[in-house]
Amino acid sequence: MLDRLRLSGWTLDTEHLIVTAIGLAVPITIALAIHWVLFTVLRKVAARTSYKLDDAIIRTMRKPMRWAMIGFALSIAAHADALVGAGWDLAAKWLTPVLLGWVVYSFISALGIGLREDAESRYDPVAVRSHSTRIAILTRTAKVAVIIITIALVMLNIPGVRDIGVTLMASAGLAALAVGAAAQPALKSLIAGLQMALTQPLRLGDLVKVDGEAGRVEEIRMSFVTVRTWDERVLVVPTSRFLDNSFENWSRVSEKLTGPVFLHLDPIADIDPIRAEFERFVKGHELFDGRNIALLMTEAYPESVELRLSMSSGTIGDLWQLRCDTREHMLKWLRENQPDALIRHRLEVPRGHEKAGEP
Structure with missing residues (x-):
């Protein structure tokens, strides 16, 4: 067996590899132990409250926070060992935005789930539909924003993509016009979805009549709304249709x-x-x-x-x-x-x- 190994310009012996492995295992083990203790305590504290929001946050954030703490432990180990630091510097460019995006995405999901469960246990059915509609649209919008920002941060660390972006800056005016024209329907749907969340002309579970068909609102997305009719057909209606044209909402205030x-x-x-x-x-x-x-x-x-x-x-x-x-x-x-x-x-x-x- 060779006593000397050459890797990335570094000369390493067997003893150094063992020290490096221990330097990685110890902070990762400590991070996992802290994670287990922290979430065990938080779960017991949340079980004593009547709110469901804290339960949803702990349940949803457990897995992404475990990997985030492992990443934090690796960054600590990178400061203590030059070999780990060299590898971490390469991986951190992609792992850091991905982990942060995952944590934020999970937190938004947990907020949506918890707020919806709290509304179901505390309010009447009409108020629950109102809260659920607003929560669904706003959380979906926030998730899309997190995904876009995360992908952008990852791509900025790719040299080829960054160079292409610098080159395209010379034709920024033409590109802006093209993107604006192409994205007009998407922007219109995004604005319509946000307006739907704020003004709430309809909500999840409302009985509406649109284009001569009556049914229950099953899903409200940024670009379309699904309505389930009495004969189990699903109507897919553009979101802007409910803002630009009149329709009947038979349960806007109450079911009576x-x-x-x-x-x-x-x-x-x-x-x-x-x-x-x-x-x-x-x-x-x-x-x-x-x-x-x-x-x-x-x-x-x-x-x-x-x-x-x-x-x-x-x-x-x-x-x-x-x-x-x-x-x-x-x-x-x-x-x-x-x-x-x-x-x-x-x-x-x-x-x-x-x-x-x-x-």
Whole structure:
């Protein structure tokens, strides 16, 4: 076995290699021990609080902080050993921004998870949707910024990329125009996403009607919003669509709504018994919340009248079911109690039988 090794201009013997290995193992072991003790204590402290934010931060930051502390231990060892220092100087150019970016990215994720969990445990469903929408958009924006900055810091340490960047500075004006034109849709989506987070015309879980389709908002991203319809289709709508055009938000303030059932009856219909039966049925229904109930004749035509039966319920889904039950019950009641009120198309032919008998 050779007693002497040459590596990167340094002359090393076996004893020096052993010292270097020990110099690496000791700070790394100490860093891992400190990491274990620190997060064990923090986990026990967080378990005593009622907030979920600290639990999410400790749970999410455990792994990236372990590698960050290992990197810190390597930097300490690099100051004590010239061989480690030479290798660390080369690796630190890429590892340092990557580790820092990972730590910041994980911290932003932990904030988003913790704040959302706290909101779910402390607020009503409407407030939870509001908080979740704002948290989702802002954390996603911050993550994108962290990724871009991290990649930029790593690429600046690559000599070839840095030289290309210096060369392109001579045509900075033309490049700025080209990038600005190409990035206009992306910038518009970014601004629309931030505006969506601040103004919140819609939130996660809201029931909206857009382009004639109604559904629940499942996901809000910087460039698009996904809406799940009742038949399980997914509508992908550009984010700017909700800012530039009108749409219906049926749960903007709360899930409580008033909905109608329309009946088209013959003008001979007796309205008072119909109103009494409608009120009796709805007031006895378990989905009725007692806020609004009314029967009004909204139109009168030569051969029909239009009755609007309005009722309210605590949620949009309950209101839909209540309207369907009311519509079915009232038609059944009319068939059994006022069959003449149901519209029939009549055709009168004077002396029809006599004409039918003519040759």
